[in-house]
Amino acid sequence: MIRGEQLSKYFGDVAALNATDIHIRSGKITAIMGGSGSGKTTLLRLLAGLEQPTGGHVWYGDEDLCAMSVRRLYELRESMGMLFQYSALLNSMNVYDNVAFPLHEHTQLDESVIRTMVAMKLEQVGLRGFEHLMPSELSGGMAKRVAFARAMAMDPRIVFFDEPTSGLDPISAGVIATLIQDTSRKNRMTSIVVTHDVHAGLAIADHVILLWQGDIIAEGPPDAIRQSDDARVQQFLHGRPDGPIPFSRSTTSYIDDLTHKPGTIRLQS
Amino acid sequence: MNHSSVKQSFLALFFGRLGRYALHGVEQVGDASMLGLRALSLLFVRPWQGKHFILQLYALGVGSMVIIIITGAFTGMVLALQGYYTLAKFGSESLLGAGVGLSIIRELGPVLGAFMIIGRAGSSITAEIGIMRVTEQTDALEMMAINPMQRILLPRIVATVIAVPLLVSIFDIVGIASGYVVGVELLGVNQGAYMAELIAKITMVDIYGGWIKAIVFGFMIGMICTFMGYRSEPTTEGVAKSTTEAVVVSSVGVLIIDYIITSFFL
Numbered sequence: 001m002i003r004g005e006q007l008s009k010y011f012g013d014v015a016a017l018n019a020t021d022i023h024i025r026s027g028k029i030t031a032i033m034g035g036s037g038s039g040k041t042t043l044l045r046l047l048a049g050l051e052q053p054t055g056g057h058v059w060y061g062d063e064d065l066c067a068m069s070v071r072r073l074y075e076l077r078e079s080m081g082m083l084f085q086y087s088a089l090l091n092s093m094n095v096y097d098n099v100a101f102p103l104h105e106h107t108q109l110d111e112s113v114i115r116t117m118v119a120m121k122l123e124q125v126g127l128r129g130f131e132h133l134m135p136s137e138l139s140g141g142m143a144k145r146v147a148f149a150r151a152m153a154m155d156p157r158i159v160f161f162d163e164p165t166s167g168l169d170p171i172s173a174g175v176i177a178t179l180i181q182d183t184s185r186k187n188r189m190t191s192i193v194v195t196h197d198v199h200a201g202l203a204i205a206d207h208v209i210l211l212w213q214g215d216i217i218a219e220g221p222p223d224a225i226r227q228s229d230d231a232r233v234q235q236f237l238h239g240r241p242d243g244p245i246p247f248s249r250s251t252t253s254y255i256d257d258l259t260h261k262p263g264t265i266r267l268q269s
Numbered sequence: 270m271n272h273s274s275v276k277q278s279f280l281a282l283f284f285g286r287l288g289r290y291a292l293h294g295v296e297q298v299g300d301a302s303m304l305g306l307r308a309l310s311l312l313f314v315r316p317w318q319g320k321h322f323i324l325q326l327y328a329l330g331v332g333s334m335v336i337i338i339i340t341g342a343f344t345g346m347v348l349a350l351q352g353y354y355t356l357a358k359f360g361s362e363s364l365l366g367a368g369v370g371l372s373i374i375r376e377l378g379p380v381l382g383a384f385m386i387i388g389r390a391g392s393s394i395t396a397e398i399g400i401m402r403v404t405e406q407t408d409a410l411e412m413m414a415i416n417p418m419q420r421i422l423l424p425r426i427v428a429t430v431i432a433v434p435l436l437v438s439i440f441d442i443v444g445i446a447s448g449y450v451v452g453v454e455l456l457g458v459n460q461g462a463y464m465a466e467l468i469a470k471i472t473m474v475d476i477y478g479g480w481i482k483a484i485v486f487g488f489m490i491g492m493i494c495t496f497m498g499y500r501s502e503p504t505t506e507g508v509a510k511s512t513t514e515a516v517v518v519s520s521v522g523v524l525i526i527d528y529i530i531t532s533f534f535l
């Protein structure tokens with residue numbers, strides 16, 4: 001079980017996350033949804049220990065992630081996987097070596113066994129036969145699928161997915177969503193899925209967390225979220241431009257900026 | 270504003286800038302040493318990074334060989350040429366061998382060699398690590414339970430510490446050999462005198478001094494270049510800026526440390 005306690009993260013004066021309590025259930029799929037810049041990636045990185053929180057704690061069972069020894073942290077990470085929003089493949093290595101990397105590093109398995117495992121993982125994402133390509137030769141969507149295969153290479157107990165389906169065509173997106181769901185169910189894998197994709201998120205998750213500007217505005221099983229009567233939640237689910245969540249993140253009025261601010265553009269009357 | 274106050278404010282500006290640069294530089298070197306020492310403390314921690322160290326040593330050493338040979342050769346040649354015309358004025362051409370040898374072993378080998386290595390290898394270390402950070406490859410390593418400090422920084426630092434003295438030695442040998450060619454074969458200095466002076470005037474202290482310089486330079490280059498890459502802002506300009514800064518800070522550092530070490534050995 002992973003727990004965030006009063007987690008907050010500031011970048012300078014910008015609050016990416018405000019004192020948030022969060023509870024990730026073991027063996028379940030938790031979807032973290034929210035608009036651009038609402039703090040999803042930040043939350044994921046905090047939970048994975050890639051970022052030091054400005055305040056609060058991350059608990060893995062009864063161990064505090066921030067107070068943990070480096071050795072223990074890496075020990076935990078051997079049973080974790082992470083799919084990065086922009087794939088983060090090691091670009092000095094080809095597809096095969098990228099997917100095989102964790103296996104080469106942390107297991108004593110025979111190369112022939114590793115080859116079979118890599119082929120299996122690549123087959124799942126529809127990229128078997130692309131082993132020899134370098135990351136620079138892949139499209140964004142292909143890179144993401146390779147990164148997915150790499151995240152799953154060690155059959156991890158906990159996996160962090162940052163936008164696993166964004167940038168993918170609908171078919172690949174569907175396959176990846178199903179794959180996350182199936183593996184989670186079969187292996188009782190704990191999945192934390194950050195996504196914009198409301199449809200996929202609600203379809204595969206056991207628990208949904210909705211973020212807005214660094215705060216959790218709704219949380220619960222998908223059905224409860226669908227039926228929420230919070231106007232912000234409904235606006236987000238249905239992608240309406242008008243509602244309590246403003247589309248523009250600027251704090252000043254566009255017209256005011258254009259007309260009144262000295263030194264900027266003057267409109268002719 | 271009258272003339273003197275313009276001059277005054279110019280001076281204030283100039284020295285203010287200079288002071289800020291100096292402070293910034295010292296701060297950077299301090300931070301780099303802290304990070305470098307932290308990486309070095311992982312030297313004796315499992316898993317051993319032998320393979321990665323060898324790979325880095327190969328990339329750095331073999332990769333810089335050509336440029337070191339070329340610069341070594343031309344340095345030796347021009348020294349012989351310049352030295353000959355100066356010494357000829359006093360009728361002491363026979364000292365040419367000693368002059369070329371001493372200048373290369375004590376000064377030019379370590380300093381010019383270090384400059385070439387900074388330009389050829391140091392900058393690429395910084396850019397490589399910087400790009401790994403920008404593209405989150407270091408984070409990916411972290412998540413795969415690989416410590417980037419141990420896997421990426423440590424082998425590069427150790428490789429520079431070892432490669433720089435070796436490359437500097439090559440620079441020295443090539444430089445002295447090509448000085449000989451120009452002095453003896455081209456300008457017609459007596460071969461026996463050239464060699465005799467060369468062997469008589471160069472002592473072990475000179476050679477050790479050169480090596481000590483090279484080792485210290487290697488250490489500093491490794492620490493600064495890896496540090497700049499690791500700490501670069503995760504943007505395109507960030508990496509560009511830290512690459513420039515790595516080259517500038519380590520080159521200036523080489524000259525300053527060179528002076529300090531030389532003052533101890535004289």
Ligand SMILES: Nc1ncnc2c1ncn2[C@@H]1O[C@H](COP(=O)(O)OP(=O)(O)OP(=O)(O)O)[C@@H](O)[C@H]1O
Pocket residue numbers: 011014015016034035036037038039040041042043085
């Ligand atoms: N390294 C950083 N430095 C400064 N500000 C940052 C940094 N990372 C994130 N932020 C800020 O924190 C806020 C949340 O960013 P985050 O990346 O977590 O958003 P997100 O929900 O993942 O967005 P998206 O869906 O577009 O990926 C944003 O306002 C962003 O500007």
Ligand SMILES: [Mg+2]
Pocket residue numbers: 040041042085162
């Ligand atoms: Mg994000």
